[in-house]
Amino acid sequence: MKMFVTERRNKIMELLHDKQRLTVKELSEQIGVSEATLRTDLNKMEQNGLLTRTHGGAMLNQQNNSDYDTSFSVREKQNRKEKSLIAKEAFHFIEEKQCILLDASSTALELARYLNEKMIRLTVVTSGLQTALELKDNPNITVILIGGVVTKGSSTIEGTLGIELLEKLHIDILFTSANGFSIENGLTDFNLYEVELKKRMVNKAQKIIAVIDHSKIGVTSSAPFARTDQVDVLITNNAIDPEIEQVLVERNIQVVSTS
Known part of the structure; x- marks a missing residue:
């Protein structure tokens, strides 16, 4: 099933909140979209201050780690x-x-x-x-x-x-x-x-x-x-x-x- 951009980015945040750090390859396997699409997502999300890009992946910002706690x-x-x-x-x-x-x-x-x-x-x-x-x-x-x-x-x-x-x-x-x-x-x-x-x-x-x-x-x-x-x-x-x-x-x- 095709995911909307907002759904995909929420899913990325959920996964990062759980694992703190993930590679593009791991995200691609878990979400089921191409690595190229995910790189675009991650770059945009970094610009919005949601995460930090790492070599080959991304990690959750410390601030967002606490902010994203949905409990x-x-x-x-x-x-x-x-x-x-x-x-x-x-x-x-x-x-x-x-x-x-x-x-x-x-x-x-x-x-x-x-x-x-x-x-x-x-x-x-x-x-x-x-x-x-x-x-x-x-x-x-x-x-x-x-x-x-x-x-x-x-x-x-x-x-x-x-x-x-x-x-x-x-x-x-x-x-x-x-x-x-x-x-x-x-x-x-x-x-x-x-x-x-x-x-x-x-x-x-x-x-x-x-x-x-x-x-x-x-x-x-x-x-x-x-x-x-x-x-x-x-x-x-x-x-x-x-x-x-x-x-x-x-x-x-x-x-x-x-x-």
Whole structure:
């Protein structure tokens, strides 16, 4: 069966995450495509900062080795305190009776936990299974779960099966995290299937609030889902580079730091 480019590159990342280092020959045998095609893939993926080319193959960048861990429970525990502070700042932007959209990130889950402690009436639309479960018993919150394929080892709904539902809703605010954010490339992520759903989320929401750990700022992952000029607010846990902040402010993006 012919693989799409996005499927092939996701498979390369999965294999590298498992083995750390592979030759083009090994990748060719495992994925079933020519070595020439894989060399093109690897060169492009290196340009995107996903891996490092080696003689005859590639190895996973140390940074992406940790970033690519798709186990939601692992990601959820990382920087829990920082994510909680980001969630508190994010809450200030929410008003009674709004319809908000939360992606499947662990930071959005932290916001859901915070919402559960507040007496506020909301409709929450989400692509995160854990986020939906967190809010399901709250009598003040109507939870709408976007349908789609459940990601293995994660709590994410991905794919575009839920697009039709999104089109029927008025979304006041989207709260989204990302694997990277840069002025040149905007919000980017490594899961190319999840990115397609996130693009539609961005287009549907009236306001886009990025909730991102400061270590992801200046980083570019494999696929963009929101241009910088589509972001209204950036909430992060540490002060960011003053030059980057100046450019963002000049582009009418509100920058909020929890520190």
